[in-house]
Amino acid sequence: MSDPEQDRAQRAAHAWVRWAILSYQLPEPTDVDCEMCLQTKANVYHHPNGYDGDAAQDVMPVCNVCHRSIHPTPSRRGQIDTRTLGAVRRALRPPIPQNPVVEQLIKLHAAGYTYAELAQATGVTKQAMQQRIRRYQARWSADQRKIRWGQVKD
Secondary structure (H helix, E strand, C coil): CCHHHHHHHHHHHHHHHHHHHHCCCCCCHHHCECCCCCCCECCEEECCCCCCHHHHHCCEEECHHHHHHHCCCCCCCCCCCHHHHHHHHHHHCCCCCCCHHHHHHHHHHHCCCCHHHHHHHHCCCHHHHHHHHHHHHHHHHHHHHHHHCCCCCC
């Protein structure tokens, strides 16, 4: 496809997205989470399959950081943005299985037990206990967002 044809298809695809938002067929991108990193609100819609034909209507909401990783500017080509790479890795991480031991530790901590008391009872350091609980909570909440948006099958 020549550049003028590609530009025309791109403009038409972007016009369709604007029309779809105005006619409530698509939510505002800022109303949904980024589908790549699931960490921030989206800012734009990305056309993952190009702009031709029906592919122009196949869009995904992404944040600016993830969108820059998809379409790097000429000055950034060949450079790896570590924040983006980390976000992509987190998004592609398989769902964490439920861990009844850590879930019980979380319940005990919510009931008033300190990290130090839980650490002493399990034989780990206080810092290790904090990290274990916080990591589990963070990954579990991210996986719940993926399930809610249909990215992970139950």
